[in-house]
Amino acid sequence: MSDPSHAGHDPTDGHGLVVVANRLPIDVSVDEDGVVSWQRAPGGLVTALRPVTQATSSAWVGWGGQPDLELDPLEVDGTWLVPVPLSTDEVAQYYEGFSNDTLWPLYHDVISPPAFHRSWWDTYQQVNRRFAEVAAAQAAHGATVWVQDYQLQLVPAMLREARPDLRIGFFLHIPFPAQEIFAQLPWRRQVLEGLLGADLLGFQRAGGATNFLQTVRRFSDGTTRGPLVEIPTGNGEPRRARVGTFPISIDSGRVNALARTEEVRARAAQLRADLGNPQVLLLGVDRLDYTKGIRHRLQAYGELLEEGRLSPERTVLVQVASPSRENVDAYAHLRDEVELTVGRINGSFATVGHPPVQYLYQSFDATEMAALFLAADVMLVTALRDGMNLVAKEYVAAHSDERGVLVLSEFAGAADELTSALLVNPHDIDGMKDAIFTAATMDPRQQRRRMRKLRRRVLTHDVQAWSTQFLDALAEVHRTA
Numbered sequence: 001m002s003d004p005s006h007a008g009h010d011p012t013d014g015h016g017l018v019v020v021a022n023r024l025p026i027d028v029s030v031d032e033d034g035v036v037s038w039q040r041a042p043g044g045l046v047t048a049l050r051p052v053t054q055a056t057s058s059a060w061v062g063w064g065g066q067p068d069l070e071l072d073p074l075e076v077d078g079t080w081l082v083p084v085p086l087s088t089d090e091v092a093q094y095y096e097g098f099s100n101d102t103l104w105p106l107y108h109d110v111i112s113p114p115a116f117h118r119s120w121w122d123t124y125q126q127v128n129r130r131f132a133e134v135a136a137a138q139a140a141h142g143a144t145v146w147v148q149d150y151q152l153q154l155v156p157a158m159l160r161e162a163r164p165d166l167r168i169g170f171f172l173h174i175p176f177p178a179q180e181i182f183a184q185l186p187w188r189r190q191v192l193e194g195l196l197g198a199d200l201l202g203f204q205r206a207g208g209a210t211n212f213l214q215t216v217r218r219f220s221d222g223t224t225r226g227p228l229v230e231i232p233t234g235n236g237e238p239r240r241a242r243v244g245t246f247p248i249s250i251d252s253g254r255v256n257a258l259a260r261t262e263e264v265r266a267r268a269a270q271l272r273a274d275l276g277n278p279q280v281l282l283l284g285v286d287r288l289d290y291t292k293g294i295r296h297r298l299q300a301y302g303e304l305l306e307e308g309r310l311s312p313e314r315t316v317l318v319q320v321a322s323p324s325r326e327n328v329d330a331y332a333h334l335r336d337e338v339e340l341t342v343g344r345i346n347g348s349f350a351t352v353g354h355p356p357v358q359y360l361y362q363s364f365d366a367t368e369m370a371a372l373f374l375a376a377d378v379m380l381v382t383a384l385r386d387g388m389n390l391v392a393k394e395y396v397a398a399h400s401d402e403r404g405v406l407v408l409s410e411f412a413g414a415a416d417e418l419t420s421a422l423l424v425n426p427h428d429i430d431g432m433k434d435a436i437f438t439a440a441t442m443d444p445r446q447q448r449r450r451m452r453k454l455r456r457r458v459l460t461h462d463v464q465a466w467s468t469q470f471l472d473a474l475a476e477v478h479r480t481a
């Protein structure tokens with residue numbers, strides 16, 4: 001599958017658009033005999049970029065998701081996928097360590113204490129350099145390179161140094177914390193300098209962009225004027241980077257259409273029947289992550305059952321918790337805690353054949369998810385901190401029937417847009433109980449009124465609009481720089 005024309009760096013050749021992300025948009029598996037296979041994992045970003053990648057020659061630089069695996073580049077749907085190999089040690093130190101046990105908890109308001117290890121930082125730098133080198137080798141002269149997320153914050157400056165001709169964008173999918181929290185990072189200056197290599201830095205929420213500008217003023221040599229950062233270059237003329245807010249979204253048209261199909265509607269009815277046709281079907285869908293507020297949600301639900309405000313016979317909470325980052329201790333502990341709590345609630349309130357919590361430690365495909373969304377009367381998104389939360393938007397997109405209620409944490413980025421949801425502070429268990437009760441008993445007219453407003457927003461601001469806005473803004477910054 002290897003194509004030598006893509007292998008070396010020739011600035012006169014190469015791709016007009018290069019996406020750099022921790023993961024490639026494929027799932028790679030290796031069987032017992034060492035045979036490697038892959039299948040498409042079309043996340044939102046793939047869909048978002050489809051119009052661009054159809055018009056421009058494009059490459060996607062990322063890790064194949066398995067340690068110690070040398071994959072040849074491959075073409076998928078017109079995009080050249082270029083794998084960046086990671087050793088077992090690098091996965092432990094760069095991915096599980098610095099990305100997911102240092103940056104992830106730090107950027108999510110230290111819900112779990114971040115660990116600071118110098119060896120993880122060393123590996124993070126090394127791996128970021130590898131991604132930058134591979135990206136530089138793929139980009140045509142003057143190409144656009146779009147770097148994604150917290151795993152690759154040093155890549156913009158590394159790329160700029162190697163290839164000053166490039167137009168470089170960076171988008172942070174997770175929150176950017178307040179400066180007092182960011183201040184804890186021993187390598188805060190280096191991370192800011194890495195990010196400021198970009199021409200445009202995108203954040204999910206206005207608050208994240210403001211936090212970033214404050215940290216730049218405090219911990220870097222950059223000065224700010226509104227959304228512009230001026231970075232001294234040593235040769236008189238400062239360089240400019242722009243900071244903006246670009247709330248990410250989903251392929252809402254696709255979810256809407258899928259949830260209208262006969263297959264999904266029948267499956268939704270079947271799911272309700274399998275659950276004993278409950279009066280109220282509550283749903284939670286999360287990666288099993290401590291940022292998602294799953295324990296807080298279970299606490300509120302358990303108390304509502306205990307107080308008799310919700311009937312354990314007529315109510316079911318389906319909690320899908322998809323496995324994630326299982327080698328990181330905090331995630332393993334969370335799993336234990338969640339499973340203990342589910343067991344306690346079911347132990348106390350189940351009747352034979354009817355547990356009030358249906359807990360699924362699994363991942364499901366898009367069709368099954370659409371059916372679950374459609375079947376659910378109430379969707380619980382109770383994150384303690386979340387960059388956006390796309391599940392909230394998927395629930396809304398699935399409800400062309402205009403029924404259903406979204407209970408949404410004000411600490412999820414989606415709360416800025418989905419203001420017709422029942423907004424909650426998940427730390428306030430009593431407030432959350434009241435909101436869940438209100439949602440469970442809301443009359444259909446009120447549901448419709450809220451759902452219509454939510455749908456208007458989600459269907460008009462989809463992931464294609466998000467990527468177009470970002471890439472247009474990047475082209476504009478570069479033109480005026």
Ligand code: F6P
Pocket residue numbers: 022023149173174324325387
């Ligand atoms: O929200 C940040 C993010 O990195 C997403 O891009 C990704 O889908 C999710 O977390 C899961 O991350 P991982 O690649 O660690 O499984």
